Amino acid sequence: MTASVRPKILLLGVVHFIDKDILKRYESEFELINYDITTKEDLISKLETEFNDIVAIATVWFSFVPVGGLHDEKLLNALPKTLKVIATPTVGVDLYNLDALTKRGIVLANSAGITSDDVADIALHLSLSAYRFTSLFENSLRTHRNTLSARYVVEDQFDKAAGRASSEDVSAKRKMVYGHLVGNYKVDSPKGQVAGIVGFGSIGRAIAKRLAVLGMKIHYLKRSPLTESEIEELGGTGSTPPFEITRHETFDSLAKVSNLLVLVVPLTSDTRHILNERTIALLPDAARVVNVGRGPLIDQKALIKALESGKLSSAGLDVYEQEPLIEPALAERHDVTLLPHIGSCTDESAQAALENCFVNIKDVVLGSGKARNSVN
Known part of the structure; x- marks a missing residue:
């Protein structure tokens, strides 16, 4: 030619x-x-x-x-x-x-x-951060520059409505604390808890493999059962998955059991604001939310309200409803891990x-x- x-x-x-x-x-x-x-x-x-x-x-x-x-x-x-x-x-x-x-x-x-593996790695990072409150502890440590003070204010002087620990100098009055509490909330291990994955394409399955390694029980939203090739992609053989996995046919059913809800579904007219005030109420108390899909999957005002009230304990976000801008109230919260849409960025x-x-x-x-x- x-x-x-x-x-x-x-x-x-x-x-x-x-x-x-x-x-x-x-x-x-x-x-x-x-x-x-x-x-x-x-x-x-x-x-x-x-x-x-x-x-x-x-x-x-x-x-x-x-x-x-x-x-x-x-x-x-x-x-x-x-x-x-x-x-x-x-x-x-x-x-x-x-x-x-x-x-x-x-x-x-x-x-x-x-890009499935790289996005799944970020989802894993956000999930662990949501469970262990790593962004909150990191911000506290950067403020106080003392590991004992950083842990103490997170436990003793955490304002859930604001999503922040005190920046006041506590060196003269601090007590020794272990670091297993954030205010009245426990720093839970993800092991044994239910991870609900919304969107079970190649990225969703890659996330499932990573969360299963943590010992989480994997639940997912999908209209049809997994095919043998999809099971093999998870590491299973034939019709036998490599770990316990439960399918849900409706979002509401999945939400009701999800201690951690991970959103990775495409944005459509049906999925816009799939997580909203009504569906957040279905989640177990003190649930965590991670979004590596599209920002408008979540009604961010409802998310912020749920964080302020304590219905949600924490969240991890890589995408935002009004991207490239983020809600100022989210930027002020240290109980939310925020990333600038870098899920696939290697x-x-x-x-x-x-x-x-x-x-x-x-x-x-x-x-x-x-x-x-x-x-x-």
């Missing part, structure tokens, strides 16, 4: 993320065009002119984020008729209007399964997910016409 007729791929987003070796592997087959969005109007103009013969879009990190996703009708109408596939390095596809893309015959391919995952974009594009444009990770 000569350079003059190479199919064109629009690399949309922050291109410096991509390893140069990955680009070299595909430059002989495709013409790669770099473009970072400035405004919606400029993107529409370019799609209708200099990008009007592209066959694929590889959405590098942040891609359509500056224009609020690929939902705007004018933007959708500007997509070239030559466009066959949009490939994203993410798992979530809430930035895209799936129905509109399907009607236009455009394949949307994600990178499901590529270099290995980044490069593998980006290469997966090119693999999906090649399959559609030069291969069978089907993407291995098609979501529509």
Whole structure:
């Protein structure tokens, strides 16, 4: 194939993320065009002119984020008729209007399964932090710079409504404490407690394996029983899982037994605010909540209210309802571990997910016409 007729791929987003070796592997087959969005109007103009013969879009990190996703009708109408596939390095596809893309015959391919282990590692970190209150203890230690004082104020001077321990100097009056209490709350071991996982795809199953190692009882939400291949992915054989595991068909049923609730389900109209004031009330008292899925899965105001009241003992969050901003009340609480949406952020995952974009594009444009990770 000569350079003059190479199919064109629009690399949309922050291109410096991509390893140069990955680009070299595909430059002989495709013409790669770099473009970072400035405004919606400029993107529409370019799609209708200099990008009007592209066959694929590889959405590098942040891609359509500056224009609020690929939902705007004018933007959708500007997509070239030559466009066959949009490939994203993410798992979530809430930035895209799936129905509109399907009607236009455009394949949307994600990178499901590529980053599962790294996201599961962060979920494990947040789960352990929620049980052991590590963010609270760390902030106390940074404030007091004394291990005895740090433990003492967490036990004796913890304000649950504020989610913080006292910053007052207690060196003259502190007592020796063990560190097993946070105010009136016990610092529990996760062993023997129920972990309820909402979303049992590749990430959910990777989380299950990690929490099972801690001795937790794994419950999960899934409409159909696990297949043999899914059981094998967990480390089992045939129809026998490697550890005790219980399926629930409704969220309410799962919530009622979950000492730890882990959210990793995609964001849809059905899952938006799946954790809200009503469903939080179903959880056991002093439950923990971890979210590595999408921020709007949780009604954050209801979450904060439950933390203030003591219905929830702690939480661990990697995603937020109004991302990139976070609720000020969450930022002030030390009984919540906060991470800046870094669940999949290792270099290995980044490069593998980006290469997966090119693999999906090649399959559609030069291969069978089907993407291995098609979501529509």
